Amino acid sequence: MTHHLLRWEATLWAAGHRVTRQRALILDAVCAGEGHTSLGEVFARVRRVDRTIDRSTVYRALRLFVELGLVLTADTGGGELRYEITKPHPHHHLVCRGCGREQEIGADALRAMTDHVSRQHGFRVATDHLVLFGLCAACSRQMP
Amino acid sequence: MTHHLLRWEATLWAAGHRVTRQRALILDAVCAGEGHTSLGEVFARVRRVDRTIDRSTVYRALRLFVELGLVLTADTGGGELRYEITKPHPHHHLVCRGCGREQEIGADALRAMTDHVSRQHGFRVATDHLVLFGLCAACSRQMP
């Protein structure tokens, strides 16, 4: 279990929400996925444990988790949003258009760029979870 | 008319497609929008000229234009894709979460970042039309 049981329960609690079995299962399922997980994957994973859980419950739980900052969303452009457990270190992602694999990069990689934009345009970039597409090293070698 | 009549007709033609009245209207409508235009806006604009045109025709035409590189898509996260006529100079966009206004920034602004990612991770970033969210100078002043 990647998430800290106590923290998410306390967070829910503080916001006037209840700690339920299904919410626990759903959060576990998000953690179980490495990197971004689609709602469908979360749903399937949860369903394996509890056959009666409904898609709408998963949607509602994920929306709540995002609202409370426990989970981050990323739009990887494939029609459905993807979810990821919030990690202590802010980061971004590189998604390879060739093999589909994704890798994390630290927030530092973008710092210089956002600083530049801030200085030049007075615009404060607030994208805390960016997804960049391209070709990874391996795929790049195959198709130059 | 921002687009060059001859170029898009030739492009269509070369790819074995036909030049139709509705495609011309749709491309005009995309040009008429400053920055990104939603499909709904394009549709509404075209409808003002031709009351019989169908949404599916707009979807089909836009898909074709994107495929041929005449139009670019951007996912601004609001549920619907947005479209923009392809301009000679590659660029990206800053969208303000406060007032919704968007501004263009040159591709150079990201160059340093993509170079860095390339050197560090061997990953070739291929996002040619990125949308960054944040707060513009004016909104930034109002809510610090």
Next chain:
DNA sequence: GTTGATGCAAATCATTTGCATATTC
């Protein structure tokens, strides 16, 4: 016992598709 959460079914919203007809070349 209240209040908030869940399951179910039906609704919504953006986008796609099948098909008969109309248009371009």
Next chain:
DNA sequence: GAATATGCAAATGATTTGCATCAAC
């Protein structure tokens, strides 16, 4: 005239919502 586009209507796929029942506190 042959091949491609269009309009229409119906299908799809992701996400949301209304509501009666159920579980957490």
